[in-house]
Amino acid sequence: MLIAMCGLQGTGKSTIAGQLARELPAPVLPVDPVEVALWAAGIDRDQPTGLAAFVVVGALAGAMLRLGQTVVVDAVNDAEVARQQWRDLAARHEVPLRFVEVVCSDPALHRRRLEERRDVDLAGAAEPTWESVEARREGFEGWDDERLVLDSVDPVADNVRRALEYARR
Numbered sequence: 001m002l003i004a005m006c007g008l009q010g011t012g013k014s015t016i017a018g019q020l021a022r023e024l025p026a027p028v029l030p031v032d033p034v035e036v037a038l039w040a041a042g043i044d045r046d047q048p049t050g051l052a053a054f055v056v057v058g059a060l061a062g063a064m065l066r067l068g069q070t071v072v073v074d075a076v077n078d079a080e081v082a083r084q085q086w087r088d089l090a091a092r093h094e095v096p097l098r099f100v101e102v103v104c105s106d107p108a109l110h111r112r113r114l115e116e117r118r119d120v121d122l123a124g125a126a127e128p129t130w131e132s133v134e135a136r137r138e139g140f141e142g143w144d145d146e147r148l149v150l151d152s153v154d155p156v157a158d159n160v161r162r163a164l165e166y167a168r169r
Contacts, residue, residue, distance in 0.1 A: 001070045001095050002061065003167055004086040006077035007102035008136055009128045010114030012152035012159075016102055017074040019160045024070055024167070029057045031075035058085055065093040070167075078139025087145075098167050099147035101140070106153050 003020070007013040014030065021028040035053035043049055057073060064071045077083055083099070090097035104110035111130050118127075148166040150159040 001098060001167060002065065002086060002090045002093070003070065003072045003098045003100060003163075004077060004083070005072060005074045005100050005102065006083070006140075006147070008076060008078070008104075008110075008133050010110055010117060010133060011102045011104045012113065012156070013076075013102040014074050015156060016100070016150060016152070016159050016163060017072050019156060020100075020163045020167070021072045023160060023164055024072070026070040026072050027064055028072045028074055029060050029064075031057050031073070054082060054085060058089055062089055062093065065089070065095055076136060076139075078136045080139075080143075083143070083145065099145050100163050100166065101147050101149045102152055102159075103149060104152045109153060 003026070005013050005017045017028050017030075020026075031050075031053045034056050035049045038049045038052055038056075039045055043052070054075070057075070061071045061073055073086060075082065077086070077099075086097060086099075104113070114128065114130060114133060148163060150162060152159065
């Protein structure tokens with residue numbers, strides 16, 4: 001199965017993805033650290049490294065799916081083209097696709113999490129601003145795929161339990 005985590009930065013998506021992956025068990029393939037690794041390898045930031053990171057993660061996810069493993073992909077996935085990549089990958093490998101969107105219904109909490117986060121895996125990457133995150137919100141408008149929506153104001157354990165139930169149905 002392919003599980004595509006979706007949601008704005010700072011919602012708690014990676015935390016839930018990591019705990020979900022431990023419970024399944026399954027590898028988590030995060031897009032952002034791949035992009036940072038491309039920069040560390042000397043690929044100029046003016047290049048389409050975000051797109052390249054998605055392609056790399058897609059290739060790795062495909063390799064894991066070929067081995068019969070469940071894979072959790074961790075990315076914002078606010079663009080239709082990104083979500084289509086996961087639909088196509090699941091179809092190619094004839095596995096179920098589960099979209100899990102993580103939101104934070106408390107804007108003050110979301111903003112505080114965003115402003116306080118320091119991810120060592122993303123060293124060298126500029127932390128997103130509240131304004132840049134808010135601008136990405138529109139990418140989710142009109143999205144009508146079946147998906148589980150989790151609110152990160154709820155306890156992580158409850159959200160992980162819901163995600164496990166959704167994945168296993």
